[in-house]
Structure formats: C-alpha cells, structure tokens
Amino acid sequence: MNLDDLDSLQHDGLQRFAAATGLDALKAIEIEVLGKNARLTEFNKGLGSVAADERKAAGARINATRQALTHALASRRIELAAQERRVRLEAERMDLTEVIATTHQGHVHLITRTTQDLEDIFVGMGFQVFEGPEAETDWYNFEALNFPPGHPARTMHDTFQLELGEPGSVVLRTHTSPTQLRVMQQMKPPIYAVMPGRCYRRDTPDARHLPTFHQIEALVIDKGITLGHLAGTIDTFIAAYFGRNDLRTRLRPSYFPFTEPSAEFDITCPFCGGSGCRVCGRSGWIELGGCGMVHPTVLRNGGIDPEEYTGFAWGFGIDRLAMNRHNLEDLRDLLDNDVRLLRQF
Ligand code: DAH
Numbered sequence: 165m166n167l168d169d170l171d172s173l174q175h176d177g178l179q180r181f182a183a184a185t186g187l188d189a190l191k192a193i194e195i196e197v198l199g200k201n202a203r204l205t206e207f208n209k210g211l212g213s214v215a216a217d218e219r220k221a222a223g224a225r226i227n228a229t230r231q232a233l234t235h236a237l238a239s240r241r242i243e244l245a246a247q248e249r250r251v252r253l254e255a256e257r258m259d260l261t262e263v264i265a266t267t268h269q270g271h272v273h274l275i276t277r278t279t280q281d282l283e284d285i286f287v288g289m290g291f292q293v294f295e296g297p298e299a300e301t302d303w304y305n306f307e308a309l310n311f312p313p314g315h316p317a318r319t320m321h322d323t324f325q326l327e328l329g330e331p332g333s334v335v336l337r338t339h340t341s342p343t344q345l346r347v348m349q350q351m352k353p354p355i356y357a358v359m360p361g362r363c364y365r366r367d368t369p370d371a372r373h374l375p376t377f378h379q380i381e382a383l384v385i386d387k388g389i390t391l392g393h394l395a396g397t398i399d400t401f402i403a404a405y406f407g408r409n410d411l412r413t414r415l416r417p418s419y420f421p422f423t424e425p426s427a428e429f430d431i432t433c434p435f436c437g438g439s440g441c442r443v444c445g446r447s448g449w450i451e452l453g454g455c456g457m458v459h460p461t462v463l464r465n466g467g468i469d470p471e472e473y474t475g476f477a478w479g480f481g482i483d484r485l486a487m488n489r490h491n492l493e494d495l496r497d498l499l500d501n502d503v504r505l506l507r508q509f
Pocket residue numbers: 338339340341381382420422423453454455456457476477478479480
C-alpha cells in the first residue's frame with residue numbers, strides 16, 4: 165500500500181465530483197470514489213498489514229482524504245440540487261398573461277350581480293350585510309314577526325313546509341324579514357343592516373312570479389328614527405342604484421303585521437319616466453316592496469326596548485328590480501340558463 169497514491173486518488177475524486185452533471189451521476193461517482201469497493205476503502209482494509217508504529221499516521225492520512233472527498237461531495241450535491249431545481253421551475257413556469265382566444269370568460273349571474281351592486285350601495289351608506297338561513301322555524305318566519313298561528317296574513321304567504329321536527333315548525337322562508345330578528349338577537353342598536361337572500365313561496369311560475377326568488381331586507385334601529393328617515397333612505401338608494409336623479413319614490417299606506425304604520429313603496433317607472441307605458445301598466449309607477457316602522461312587539465321579540473329605540477324596515481324583490489332595470493320581460497328567463505340571454509348582462 166502506497167500512501168502517496170492517496171494524493172492522486174483525492175485529486176481524481178475531486179475532479180470527478182466537479183465534473184458530475186446531475187444528482188444521479190454524482191450518486192454513481194460517490195459509490196465509485198467512497199463506496200465499499202472504492203480504492204480508498206481498500207486503503208482502510210489494508211491498514212491491518214501496516215506496521216504498528218506507522219498505523220496511526222497512516223489511518224489519519226486515509227481519514228483526511230476521505231473527509232476532504234466527503235466535504236467536496238456534500239457541497240457539490242447542494243450545488244447540483246439548486247441547479248436542478250432552477251431548471252425544473254423554469255420548465256414548469258406558466259404564463260398567466262396568456263390569453264387563449266377560444267375560451268369564453270364566465271361571469272356572475274344577473275341576480276348575483278344585482279345583489280352585489282345593492283350590497284355595495286348600502287355598505288357605502290354605512291350599512292352592514294347579514295345573511296340568514298333559508299330553512300327557518302315558524303317562530304322566525306311568522307310568529308316573532310307578529311303573525312300568530314291562524315293570523316289571516318299568513319295565508320298570503322303560500323308556504324313550503326319542511327318535514328322536520330314538529331309538523332309545521334320548519335318552513336322554507338317566505339321572505340327575508342325573519343333575518344331582522346336574527347340580527348336583533350345578534351347585536352345591540354344602533355343597527356343599520358341589509359339582508360339579501362333567497363326566499364320560497366308556492367307560486368305557479370309566470371312572467372312576474374317564481375317559486376324561488378330573492379329579496380333584500382333593510383333594518384335600521386336607533387334612537388329617534390322616524391318615517392322621514394325611511395323615505396329619505398329609499399330616495400337615496402334608488403338614485404344610487406339607477407344612477408339618476410329624476411326618479412321619484414312614494415309610499416302608499418298598506419298593512420304588514422310586523423310594521424306600524426306600514427306602506428308599500430313605488431318608484432317612478434324608469435322606462436317612461438312617469439308618463440305611463442306598457443311596463444308600468446300606464447300608471448307611471450312601479451311597485452318595489454313593503455316597508456314601515458318596526459312594530460314594538462317585533463322589537464321586543466328581538467330583545468330591544470321599544471321605549472328607547474325605534475326603527476324602520478323594508479323588503480323588496482331583487483329579481484323584479486333587475487327585471488325593471490334591464491328591461492326583462494319574463495323572470496323565468498333568469499332560471500332557464502340560456503347563455504345567449506345571460507351573456508348580455
Ligand atoms: N316581508 C314582506 C313580504 O315579503 C315585505 C316587507 C314589508 C318587508 C314590510 C319589510 C317591511 O321589512 O317592513 O311581503
């Protein structure tokens with residue numbers, strides 16, 4: 165065993181590591197240079213036959229060679245790994261700016277967009293947005309809103325009953341008004357909230373009715389709230405939604421069990437500007453929804469003291485609003501999912 169060969173062995177090993185072009189190649193070279201059958205390993209095996217007084221020095225030299233090679237191997241491995249990663253990332257890079265001319269870009273449905281537009285307007289006016297469940301208990305949908313069992317106003321809501329719990333105790337909500345109660349239970353006044361969502365009634369579909377439709381409810385509860393605030397808020401929102409100042413709004417006395425006084429609100433027909441046309445049935449007005457001052461019983465049911473606070477509420481159909489703004493003739497078109505129609509909005 166000639167220890168001077170170690171120098172050339174080391175030199176040769178270092179060169180081979182440096183020349184390796186990838187991690188797999190490096191692994192193969194490692195086996196040849198440092199493995200069980202490597203020449204360097206032969207030196208270790210040969211130590212036994214070295215004279216005892218030289219054995220320690222010989223062992224140290226062999227180990228130094230092995231260490232130098234092992235270090236060089238480790239740093240070359242790091243280099244090659246980084247290089248392979250760079251190559252891989254480059255190959256996997258995606259050009260996200262690429263436009264494929266043949267794909268059609270989708271967009272949200274007209275009803276979703278109308279809802280989002282409405283939310284934006286109300287958030288801009290300082291309102292918060294809440295959502296309530298579509299399956300509601302009879303208490304939230306009717307009783308807490310001052311429709312006791314057997315109340316005649318219940319028959320105006322053709323209700324889908326769910327087979328859940330006691331018969332008649334869970335329904336598909338017939339309006340978004342039950343969410344008023346959920347908001348009152350969730351936060352203390354002042355409350356400035358809107359609550360959009362899907363509602364259900366057993367209506368036969370026609371051009372202006374669908375068994376599933378959308379409403380947006382508003383609820384304002386604070387000290388000293390009056391009917392004047394209700395009228396002013398409706399005016400402001402109509403001007404913002406239609407983007408014009410020539411539309412007027414009016415309140416007509418009406419009845420809802422959960423408001424006192426109650427009204428229906430109409431807006432100037434946006435198509436004829438009030439002179440009367442086919443869309444508004446020649447009246448010049450379009451009916452939008454119901455509103456009123458929140459009934460003291462409802463405030464109490466929501467845990468709010470009617471001596472301290474007053475409030476107003478309204479609810480109107482989002483589908484009808486979209487229909488009026490976009491001159492749609494038939495609400496059913498919104499559910500047919502014919503892209504030729506939907507794509508226009
Ligand atoms: N929930 C009523 C309906 O669907 C509409 C309504 C009327 C909502 C008066 C209100 C309100 O908040 O105050 O017919």
